[in-house]
Amino acid sequence: MDKNQSKKVAFLTGATGFIGSNLARRLVNEGWDIHLLVRENASIKALSGIEGMFKTHRAINNAEQLAEILLKVRPHYVFHLASLFLSQHRPDQINELIQSNINFPTVLLEAMRLAGVKSLINTGTSWQHYENSEYNPVNLYAATKQAFDTIIKYYVEAHQFNVCTLKLFDTYGPNDPRPKLISLLYKCAKEGVGIEMSPGEQIVDLVYIDDVVEAYCVAVEVLEKQVKGHKTYGVTSKRPMTLREIVQIFEEITKMPLNVVWGGRPYREREVMRLWDTFETLPFWAPKIPFEIGIEKSTKN
Numbered sequence: 001m002d003k004n005q006s007k008k009v010a011f012l013t014g015a016t017g018f019i020g021s022n023l024a025r026r027l028v029n030e031g032w033d034i035h036l037l038v039r040e041n042a043s044i045k046a047l048s049g050i051e052g053m054f055k056t057h058r059a060i061n062n063a064e065q066l067a068e069i070l071l072k073v074r075p076h077y078v079f080h081l082a083s084l085f086l087s088q089h090r091p092d093q094i095n096e097l098i099q100s101n102i103n104f105p106t107v108l109l110e111a112m113r114l115a116g117v118k119s120l121i122n123t124g125t126s127w128q129h130y131e132n133s134e135y136n137p138v139n140l141y142a143a144t145k146q147a148f149d150t151i152i153k154y155y156v157e158a159h160q161f162n163v164c165t166l167k168l169f170d171t172y173g174p175n176d177p178r179p180k181l182i183s184l185l186y187k188c189a190k191e192g193v194g195i196e197m198s199p200g201e202q203i204v205d206l207v208y209i210d211d212v213v214e215a216y217c218v219a220v221e222v223l224e225k226q227v228k229g230h231k232t233y234g235v236t237s238k239r240p241m242t243l244r245e246i247v248q249i250f251e252e253i254t255k256m257p258l259n260v261v262w263g264g265r266p267y268r269e270r271e272v273m274r275l276w277d278t279f280e281t282l283p284f285w286a287p288k289i290p291f292e293i294g295i296e297k298s299t300k301n
Contacts, residue, residue: 007033008220011073013059013108014081014123018176019168019212021046023079026213028053035073037066037082046177061104066111077220078112079121080105088268089140101144102151109155118160121219122152124167126205126234129276138270149232156230163230164223166215167279169237173209174298182206185247186299189256196264200244203275207237208289208297218285226283234279237287246291253295 010027014020015036024047027034034054038044047054057073060066084100086093105122112118127138128146137143155161172182181204188195215235222231241249244262251258289297 007031008077009033009035009073009075010077010079011035011037011070011075011117012079012081013037013105014079014083015054016042016044016046017081018046018173018178019123019171019209020079020081022173022209022213023081023216024054025050026217030217035075037069059104061099061107063107063110063114066107067114070111070115070117075117077119077121077223078108078117079216080108081123083123083145084141086141087139094140097140097144101141102147105148106151109151109161112161113155113159118162119223120152120161120163121216121223122148122163122165124149124165124232126167126169126276126279127272128167129278130270130272132274132276132278134278138272152230161230162223162227164219164227165230165232166219166235166282167232167276168212168235169205169207169275171207171209171212172294172298174300176209176298181243181246182250182295182298185250185258186254186256189250189254189258192259194259194261196261197243197247198265198267198271199263200247200260201242202267202271202273203240204243204246204272205237205240205275206246206291206294207235207287208291208294211235211237211287211289214288215282215285218282222283232280233282234276235282235285236279237291239287239291240275241291249291250295253292254299256299 010032015024028050036056037059039059057069124145127142130136130138176183
């Protein structure tokens with residue numbers, strides 16, 4: 001790769017999702033040349049407003065063909081955000097989970113090797129650390145993320161890849177289409193419908209989307225200047241709260257009452273009651289958006 005190219009070049013997976021689309025916007029606004037790997041017939045609705053400012057490539061589960069794309073794109077960095085998230089899986093979802101979270105990203109690594117592209121910013125999850133363990137997956141999704149970590153190690157050791165993995169806690173922000181907590185609370189508040197919840201003592205760490213995107217951008221500099229091999233960092237709000245505290249603050253900020261039936265449903269299997277807190281924080285990064293401000297921004301429409 002010619003590091004003297006006038007623009008930094010990024011190759012993104014998962015750019016049609018909530019976090020990936022926000023990262024794509026940020027990179028476009030900063031003048032990057034960005035290329036998106038998307039599934040055939042995937043909707044790019046999340047990227048509205050920046051059409052024509054990126055190039056798309058169809059996702060291929062073939063390392064040689066994907067390497068040909070990378071050789072043409074010549075990215076400085078690959079950002080891997082694509083994944084299938086399932087908090088609880090069904091037996092018929094196992095193949096898709098493994099295909100999305102292990103097989104496909106391994107093909108991506110092999111294509112990178114063939115193309116001589118060796119800088120990766122990867123996405124992990126705090127759920128790889130149930131009960132604050134060094135490794136204990138909350139669910140099968142977290143186990144697939146850990147499996148990919150071990151595959152990364154091969155490419156680091158054998159092929160001198162440099163990888164920065166950002167392990168995310170929960171994320172939220174405006175126009176979030178995912179059925180996540182804040183979106184659910186806002187929907188129920190607007191519609192005036194009740195919501196059954198667990199007893200509410202589980203701990204949640206909610207990071208605003210702008211802070212998450214900033215972490216990916218800072219990771220570029222960290223990867224370039226400090227990382228040799230594979231480094232992992234936690235991306236945290238530094239303000240974990242119980243579910244009950246989150247609901248209370250949501251009501252106070254939005255002035256929208258919620259009809260919550262606490263204890264209306266049991267805790268999930270392997271509910272996270274103790275967060276992972278032994279992680280290393282990304283250098284030169286800290287969350288900037290307090291939860292109260294994040295709620296305002298997320299519900300202003």
